[in-house]
Amino acid sequence: MLEVDNRVIIPERTHTRFVVEGADVIHSYACPSLGIKCDAYPGRLNQSSVYLNREGTYYGQCSEICGILHSSMPISIQSVKLTKFLY
Ligand SMILES: [Cu+2]
Numbered sequence: 001m002l003e004v005d006n007r008v009i010i011p012e013r014t015h016t017r018f019v020v021e022g023a024d025v026i027h028s029y030a031c032p033s034l035g036i037k038c039d040a041y042p043g044r045l046n047q048s049s050v051y052l053n054r055e056g057t058y059y060g061q062c063s064e065i066c067g068i069l070h071s072s073m074p075i076s077i078q079s080v081k082l083t084k085f086l087y
Pocket residue numbers: 027028062063064065066067069070071073
């Protein structure tokens with residue numbers, strides 16, 4: 001239940017900044033294995049940064065009770081080598 005249709009792809013060994021905004025209600029973009037938990041408010045931009053040392057796929061979920069489909073909001077972040085990210 002944690003897989004998504006389109007993963008967020010980020011390069012490894014690169015400082016990456018997530019800018020998060022909600023489109024409807026308050027959500028929370030959380031990926032515990034990366035140490036990310038960032039509230040997503042409508043009309044407000046919040047940011048969080050991450051630096052990944054290795055390739056891999058990291059999973060998370062929405063962490064703010066946001067509505068009837070809250071339990072169906074998986075997050076999947078995949079880090080790839082910089083050369084693969086650029087091409
Ligand atoms: Cu939620």
